[in-house]
Amino acid sequence: MSSITDVESTLSRISSHKGVKGVLICNHSGSAIRSSLPPDETEQYSALISQLASKASSVTRTLDAEDDLTFLRIRSKKHEIMVAPDKEFLLIVVQDPEMGGE
Amino acid sequence: MSEAKYTPSDSDQDHSSFDPSYKTGPSDPSSSPPNHPDPSESKQDPSLDDSSSLATSLKVSPFTDFSLPATVLAPAAASRFHGSLTQDSSTSCDLLSTKEQDTQAILTNDEGSQCDFKGDASHCKPIKRHSKEDKKEGESEDYDDDDYEEEKGDDEKADLLKFLKKVTPSMLDELRSNLESQAFDNVEKDWGGIGSEGSSDHLHSLTLEWSKIERTAREHGKGSLNDFGRNEAKTVSAEEEDIVGLETTGVAWNATGAIVIATFGLLNNPGWCNSRGALAAWNLTDRNFDSRKPSIFVEHSSHLMCVVGHPVKPAVFVAGSFNGEILVYDTSLPSPLTAASKIDDYFHREPISSLAFVPDSNSNGSYQLVSVSGDGKVLFWDIDKLKAPSRGVMVLKESKESSPRLGGSALAVQGEGGGDLWVGSEGGRVVRVQGRDKAPAKPGKMKACDMKWSTNALQAIYRVPAHQRDELIRSIEKRAKADKRRGVDLSALYAARPPFTSIFPVGTVFGYKGHVGRVGGLDCSSFSKKVFATGGSDGEVHVYNMLSKEPIRVMEGRGAVSAVKWSKTRSSILAWAGDGGVVVSDVISGEEVDLKPAWKENVTPPKEDEENDTSNQPSVLSSLFSPAPFSSLAFNGKVRNLIAAGDKNGVVHVWRLPQELVGRSQGGEEEFKNTFESIDK
Numbered sequence: 102m103s104s105i106t107d108v109e110s111t112l113s114r115i116s117s118h119k120g121v122k123g124v125l126i127c128n129h130s131g132s133a134i135r136s137s138l139p140p141d142e143t144e145q146y147s148a149l150i151s152q153l154a155s156k157a158s159s160v161t162r163t164l165d166a167e168d169d170l171t172f173l174r175i176r177s178k179k180h181e182i183m184v185a186p187d188k189e190f191l192l193i194v195v196q197d198p199e200m201g202g203e
Numbered sequence: 204m205s206e207a208k209y210t211p212s213d214s215d216q217d218h219s220s221f222d223p224s225y226k227t228g229p230s231d232p233s234s235s236p237p238n239h240p241d242p243s244e245s246k247q248d249p250s251l252d253d254s255s256s257l258a259t260s261l262k263v264s265p266f267t268d269f270s271l272p273a274t275v276l277a278p279a280a281a282s283r284f285h286g287s288l289t290q291d292s293s294t295s296c297d298l299l300s301t302k303e304q305d306t307q308a309i310l311t312n313d314e315g316s317q318c319d320f321k322g323d324a325s326h327c328k329p330i331k332r333h334s335k336e337d338k339k340e341g342e343s344e345d346y347d348d349d350d351y352e353e354e355k356g357d358d359e360k361a362d363l364l365k366f367l368k369k370v371t372p373s374m375l376d377e378l379r380s381n382l383e384s385q386a387f388d389n390v391e392k393d394w395g396g397i398g399s400e401g402s403s404d405h406l407h408s409l410t411l412e413w414s415k416i417e418r419t420a421r422e423h424g425k426g427s428l429n430d431f432g433r434n435e436a437k438t439v440s441a442e443e444e445d446i447v448g449l450e451t452t453g454v455a456w457n458a459t460g461a462i463v464i465a466t467f468g469l470l471n472n473p474g475w476c477n478s479r480g481a482l483a484a485w486n487l488t489d490r491n492f493d494s495r496k497p498s499i500f501v502e503h504s505s506h507l508m509c510v511v512g513h514p515v516k517p518a519v520f521v522a523g524s525f526n527g528e529i530l531v532y533d534t535s536l537p538s539p540l541t542a543a544s545k546i547d548d549y550f551h552r553e554p555i556s557s558l559a560f561v562p563d564s565n566s567n568g569s570y571q572l573v574s575v576s577g578d579g580k581v582l583f584w585d586i587d588k589l590k591a592p593s594r595g596v597m598v599l600k601e602s603k604e605s606s607p608r609l610g611g612s613a614l615a616v617q618g619e620g621g622g623d624l625w626v627g628s629e630g631g632r633v634v635r636v637q638g639r640d641k642a643p644a645k646p647g648k649m650k651a652c653d654m655k656w657s658t659n660a661l662q663a664i665y666r667v668p669a670h671q672r673d674e675l676i677r678s679i680e681k682r683a684k685a686d687k688r689r690g691v692d693l694s695a696l697y698a699a700r701p702p703f704t705s706i707f708p709v710g711t712v713f714g715y716k717g718h719v720g721r722v723g724g725l726d727c728s729s730f731s732k733k734v735f736a737t738g739g740s741d742g743e744v745h746v747y748n749m750l751s752k753e754p755i756r757v758m759e760g761r762g763a764v765s766a767v768k769w770s771k772t773r774s775s776i777l778a779w780a781g782d783g784g785v786v787v788s789d790v791i792s793g794e795e796v797d798l799k800p801a802w803k804e805n806v807t808p809p810k811e812d813e814e815n816d817t818s819n820q821p822s823v824l825s826s827l828f829s830p831a832p833f834s835s836l837a838f839n840g841k842v843r844n845l846i847a848a849g850d851k852n853g854v855v856h857v858w859r860l861p862q863e864l865v866g867r868s869q870g871g872e873e874e875f876k877n878t879f880e881s882i883d884k
Contacts, residue, residue, distance in 0.1 A: 111368075115378070118378045126366075126367075172373060181381055187366045187370060189366060198381045198384070
């Protein structure tokens with residue numbers, strides 16, 4: 102029980118951060134587990150970002166077998182997508198740094 | 204039920220019916236759909252206790268953004284995005300829309316044919332607060348594999364928490380630093396590819412604020428200037444008026460790419476030029492760089508028409524004047540003008556239209572200067588000995604001695620020793636000129652020589668047709684003796700007034716289609732010895748293979764073209780400047796980019812209340828706020844993404860080109876050669 106509360110409160114802490122537009126957790130197969138985004142966006146983010154993250158991870162490991170991906174940032178005109186990957190899950194946070202900065 | 208039914212969009216698969224056996228909580232009997240088994244009979248999920256607790260906790264949770272519980276979605280919908288990476292096609296999670304008052308979870312499986320809701324309308328309440336299903340959904344226990352769920356339920360939650368604990372600190376750090384980071388500020392400017400607006404950055408508008416410069420030039424530079432200056436009888440006020448409103452006639456970069464230098468004069472000057480011209484240099488890397496105050500400013504007694512930077516010596520520039528002088532400047536010296544050629548029939552007497560440096564044929568790292576002028580001569584100079592040109596060739600309409608001279612307006616040189624020269628003429632002709640030196644590097648003494656001849660002079664004699672040599676030597680020596688010279692050097696040779704045709708052989712070997720009107724620009728490719736481009740006042744830009752009379756490519760120049768330059772770093776990039784502005788074009792793909800001056804805030808019009816009469820100096824105000832035709836253009840050879848262009852308002856513009864226009868492209872040089880070097884059509 103407490104663990105679940107912690108999960109939710111942690112997520113809410115992240116999502117209440119300045120400029121954060123969405124927070125989602127997905128697994129490596131691209132299935133969303135938690136999300137604050139609308140369903141269609143969630144679907145896209147989880148599916149696409151998990152693929153990119155696993156690609157990035159494989160690139161990192163190919164370059165150096167002992168290395169591994171720890172964080173992935175994608176800067177776009179509108180957003181910054183930050184991905185914290187782990188063995189089982191990915192935490193994806195979409196931030197609008199411009200908005201947060203204002 | 205039906206109104207709450209959620210159908211995954213675009214899924215063409217049947218949706219499995221919801222299996223209430225594990226979806227409904229024990230306290231949720233009222234929500235069981237009529238068509239389904241009583242949810243209360245559902246197998247007890249180990250997570251249920253937790254779910255109940257969760258429901259409670261969610262009520263008081265401050266977590267507001269996260270209003271959507273996770274549900275299981277038909278795999279087909281999700282798999283649109285999964286691609287090959289989807290490992291588990293049987294289930295995927297998604298969120299349900301909260302558009303309706305209560306959010307309903309659906310569960311689908313591969314074999315199922317329906318998608319149903321756990322709850323019905325009567326049960327409509329915010330899920331977070333009341334629905335047991337929600338609790339479960341919130342827990343992400345929505346796997347249709349009961350065994351899996353049983354085993355994984357608690358584990359997954361624990362894992363999730365463990366995961367979050369691990370990644371949250373770094374994520375929060377990143378979020379915080381992102382807001383403060385300026386790493387990506389202004390990065391958008393570089394995003395445009397070729398052809399996109401704003402892809403090129405206008406860096407500087409270099410202007411001369413004449414009033415200020417006049418004063419500083421008078422204070423500091425007068426002495427040095429007058430050494431070579433003429434017409435000093437003019438009054439000071441007249442001089443001041445002269446120099447205002449000049450056009451930029453030439454631009455060049457120095458050997459290190461840090462200094463941009465420009466010459467000022469008027470291209471349409473009738474007859475002899477008594478008005479002063481100027482040369483100004485801006486060091487772009489200087490800490491005290493000021494776009495309105497050049498680091499070096501030198502006046503000259505006549506208009507300057509073109510300038511070229513020495514390929515190796517960073518401080519050395521050579522300018523050509525309207526009256527035909529070649530002027531060597533060393534900007535590191537307090538009085539920059541170090542040498543000037545005389546005006547003579549055997550030198551240049553017409554405006555020097557173009558200058559170029561070319562490596563010496565003896566490969567000792569020295570350079571020759573090549574000049575072309577409106578008098579139809581191409582002359583080769585050693586810039587340390589500007590008393591006389593080391594040699595020259597005549598640019599005629601055809602390769603016959605009797606054909607008329609061509610007034611050269613543009614020049615390009617290729618190969619050591621100036622082996623291949625192309626000259627464009629005032630009348631629009633484009634000819635190839637044989638510039639190779641026929642004289643041996645160490646000529647033996649001629650039988651007819653009585654006096655001592657310098658090597659240069661002997662070489663000059665070797666270039667004379669054999670049957671004319673003896674007679675020429677006699678006349679030169681006679682003149683030298685009359686002048687009481689001890690020996691014969693080049694100046695003695697020219698002083699003897701030898702016939703033009705003997706001393707300057709006909710250089711023209713091949714004529715090209717050319718332009719209708721003045722050839723303003725001519726440049727050879729840095730990537731192919733056979734390819735050169737021309738631009739004319741007829742508004743066309745031609746790309747030629749040297750072996751073919753007809754241009755391989757003709758481009759529309761948008762108005763008269765005054766300068767053409769190939770990129771030094773990317774084979775297919777050709778830039779031209781003219782009445783239509785500055786265009787950077789990819790000759791392979793045909794894409795074109797306009798370089799536009801962007802007026803920056805720091806360029807402010809001069810104050811009206813300044814002591815100077817503003818009516819006499821229209822240049823600053825008008826030049827900064829109205830577009831003007833461009834007259835000159837230069838790629839930076841070292842800082843390869845910079846390009847400078849001078850306009851007819853006397854402003855020098857510097858742009859930074861995007862990487863797409865300057866970086867070497869893979870296979871691009873190959874493609875360039877394939878396209879332009881083969882002429883069989």
